[in-house]
Amino acid sequence: MNKVLLLLFLCLNFSFFSFAQSENNVELPYFQNDQIIERNKIEIFPNPAVEHIFVKIENSELQKVEFELFNIIGNSLDIKPEEISRNTYKINVEEYPAGYYLLIVKDPITRFNQAFKFHKIK
Numbered sequence: 001m002n003k004v005l006l007l008l009f010l011c012l013n014f015s016f017f018s019f020a021q022s023e024n025n026v027e028l029p030y031f032q033n034d035q036i037i038e039r040n041k042i043e044i045f046p047n048p049a050v051e052h053i054f055v056k057i058e059n060s061e062l063q064k065v066e067f068e069l070f071n072i073i074g075n076s077l078d079i080k081p082e083e084i085s086r087n088t089y090k091i092n093v094e095e096y097p098a099g100y101y102l103l104i105v106k107d108p109i110t111r112f113n114q115a116f117k118f119h120k121i122k
Helices: 002-022
Strands: 030-032 035-037 039-044 052-058 066-071 082-085 088-092 099-107 112-120
Touching: 039 112, 052 099, 066 088
Parallel strands: none
Antiparallel strands: 030 035, 039 052, 052 088, 066 099, 082 088, 099 112
């Protein structure tokens, strides 16, 4: 009986641990008609950037996209993203000094949150 309880306890711990590890916001690809479909595919370009960056979101399930910009030491910077077409945004970075920046793409409704690093030059 003790062995069964111990085995049950260990199985529950391992299953909880693996569940906790899978509770992140990274969307995994899934198969549909023998093709891999990647949900919430996000591209940041150009990298390195000079005046602005574009954010393109494909296969999106995001409902309310928000952006945050941080310099490499963690200071939050004000940005005003402009939606230039459906799921494509333009962010002006011309006024910031050269260096590395982190752009956070998030959706509070679906609890999506993903960071992208880009290099600003000149």
